[in-house]
Amino acid sequence: MSVRALFLCPNLQISSTTMTWKHIFTSSIGKKLVMGLSGLFLITFLIIHAGVNACIWAFDHGEMFNKAAHFMGSTVVVRIIEIGLFAGFFVHIIQGYVLEVQNRSTRKIGYEVKMGNKGSKWYSRSMGLLGTLILLFLILHIYHFWTPSRLGGLWNIKPLQPVSYEGGKEIHNLYAEMIAVFSDNLLVVVIYILGCISLAFHLLHGFQSAFRTLGLHNQKFVPLVKGTGAAFAIIVSVVFALMPISIYLKWVD
Amino acid sequence: MEHYTMNLTLKVWRQKNKNDRGGFITYKVKDISSEMSFLEMFDVLNERLIEESEEPIAFDHDCREGICGMCSMYINGRPHGPWEGTTTCQLHMRAFKDGDTIVVEPWRANSFPVIKDLIVDRTSFDRIIQAGGFISVNTGNAVDGNSIPIEKAKADDSFAAAACIGCGACVAACKNSSAMLFVSAKVSHLALLPQGEPEKKTRVLNMIAQMDKEGFGGCTNTGACEAVCPKEISLDNIARLNQEFIGASVKTGK
Numbered sequence: 001m002s003v004r005a006l007f008l009c010p011n012l013q014i015s016s017t018t019m020t021w022k023h024i025f026t027s028s029i030g031k032k033l034v035m036g037l038s039g040l041f042l043i044t045f046l047i048i049h050a051g052v053n054a055c056i057w058a059f060d061h062g063e064m065f066n067k068a069a070h071f072m073g074s075t076v077v078v079r080i081i082e083i084g085l086f087a088g089f090f091v092h093i094i095q096g097y098v099l100e101v102q103n104r105s106t107r108k109i110g111y112e113v114k115m116g117n118k119g120s121k122w123y124s125r126s127m128g129l130l131g132t133l134i135l136l137f138l139i140l141h142i143y144h145f146w147t148p149s150r151l152g153g154l155w156n157i158k159p160l161q162p163v164s165y166e167g168g169k170e171i172h173n174l175y176a177e178m179i180a181v182f183s184d185n186l187l188v189v190v191i192y193i194l195g196c197i198s199l200a201f202h203l204l205h206g207f208q209s210a211f212r213t214l215g216l217h218n219q220k221f222v223p224l225v226k227g228t229g230a231a232f233a234i235i236v237s238v239v240f241a242l243m244p245i246s247i248y249l250k251w252v253d
Numbered sequence: 254m255e256h257y258t259m260n261l262t263l264k265v266w267r268q269k270n271k272n273d274r275g276g277f278i279t280y281k282v283k284d285i286s287s288e289m290s291f292l293e294m295f296d297v298l299n300e301r302l303i304e305e306s307e308e309p310i311a312f313d314h315d316c317r318e319g320i321c322g323m324c325s326m327y328i329n330g331r332p333h334g335p336w337e338g339t340t341t342c343q344l345h346m347r348a349f350k351d352g353d354t355i356v357v358e359p360w361r362a363n364s365f366p367v368i369k370d371l372i373v374d375r376t377s378f379d380r381i382i383q384a385g386g387f388i389s390v391n392t393g394n395a396v397d398g399n400s401i402p403i404e405k406a407k408a409d410d411s412f413a414a415a416a417c418i419g420c421g422a423c424v425a426a427c428k429n430s431s432a433m434l435f436v437s438a439k440v441s442h443l444a445l446l447p448q449g450e451p452e453k454k455t456r457v458l459n460m461i462a463q464m465d466k467e468g469f470g471g472c473t474n475t476g477a478c479e480a481v482c483p484k485e486i487s488l489d490n491i492a493r494l495n496q497e498f499i500g501a502s503v504k505t506g507k
């Protein structure tokens with residue numbers, strides 16, 4: 001039988017499967033895909049957020065920062081993306097917990113001697129725990145900054161102070177709020193730093209894992225993505241952590 | 254390597270049958286040769302148990318040369334014991350020192366229920382293979398293998414994946430009891446070759462569907478499977494499996 005005959009052979013034994021969208025996203029690989037794609041989307045958000053944060057080091061008493069923060073809340077497009085962002089967080093968190101519970105239930109009787117770190121890194125096995133720490137941090141963070149800047153004035157929420165530059169329109173002085181939250185409040189600063197450390201380890205595994213889930217196996221790119229992921233995890237988390245630290249130690253005012 | 258003998262304490266999981274609760278029993282073994290294999294050490298202990306009119310310890314084994322994948326033992330917190338790229342039957346007692354305590358457990362996963370002592374039921378793997386881990390070939394004259402050109406790099410990757418012996422250590426090591434490394438090895442092995450091409454899409458979809466049905470967990474890319482695999486199947490295969498699955502499910506019309 002030639003190659004051609006093999007290809008024309010009509011009696012293949014493996015029957016074809018139906019693969020609706022529902023089948024795809026409820027399969028084990030589909031569920032990972034949801035985690036990976038939502039994770040990568042959240043990573044793009046981190047880049048923008050870190051960029052805005054870095055504006056405090058313009059040493060202009062927060063002018064550049066306030067203008068950047070104002071832009072992030074002022075246009076319709078950005079507000080629509082913000083809704084997408086909340087959806088992204090929601091999907092990533094809910095799916096993460098569903099998978100954690102499902103995966104944990106696959107071994108009813110455990111081992112007497114645990115495998116521990118033989119063969120895998122602790123943080124790769126602790127994505128649920130790290131994610132939970134990030135979630136707790138996120139709730140505090142939203143309460144600190146997002147709530148007053150977006151919902152200030154509604155119900156009993158205190159609005160942010162206004163500020164205007166060169167006689168322009170009044171915008172929120174988010175910078176002043178930050179100074180208020182972080183200076184002289186060691187506990188908050190420490191919680192923020194712990195949040196950033198959790199984020200670093202979560203990204204250290206998550207960044208490259210997302211690409212693996214999408215199918216990356218070319219050995220020219222795998223080391224590249226792993227390296228980029230490690231650098232990204234460290235740089236982004238350090239930039240985030242430096243913000244409360246800079247304010248607490250009065251490097252910026 | 255210098256020969257020595259050792260006295261050891263073994264803590265072995267004993268369980269009469271599927272429904273028995275089971276528990277650890279401690280045995281002392283004496284004068285174990287460093288040149289014995291791990292299974293030969295169990296043979297020595299079993300002979301003694303038989304002489305003492307006790308039930309010998311049930312464990313799976315067949316080839317005892319690292320190719321059949323039967324010898325499933327979780328030794329001191331690692332499937333197949335402390336050596337890398339080695340099955341339990343190829344693990345030698347020189348891996349241990351005089352006076353060591355060795356804890357031996359069966360593979361643990363809901364999809365691998367314990368049948369007796371250290372023997373688990375791995376027919377879930379057979380059902381995954383039945384779902385698509387093969388190629389359909391008409392009977393008749395054997396095809397001349399050399400008449401089908403295959404790219405060298407693909408042949409090498411396929412051959413490396415084909416080394417999987419279906420032992421289940423990947424499942425035993427995974428915190429999610431995921432069978433992804435096993436399935437990825439089988440899918441890669443066939444997907445990389447022209448002979449596997451016609452059934453490429455349905456194969457990956459059916460095998461994953463069966464894997465999910467058997468109750469194995471999802472992969473979170475921790476890499477514990479790759480670290481314990483006696484055939485050193487690469488994690489790259491899982492990424493390739495993901496790619497195959499995503500491609501096949503998107504391209505399938507319904």
Ligand code: SF4
Nearest residue numbers: 417418420421423482
């Ligand atoms: S992939 Fe490795 S560990 Fe898993 S069944 Fe195959 S040979 Fe065993």
Ligand code: FES
Nearest residue numbers: 317321322324342
């Ligand atoms: S008994 Fe065959 S691989 Fe160990």
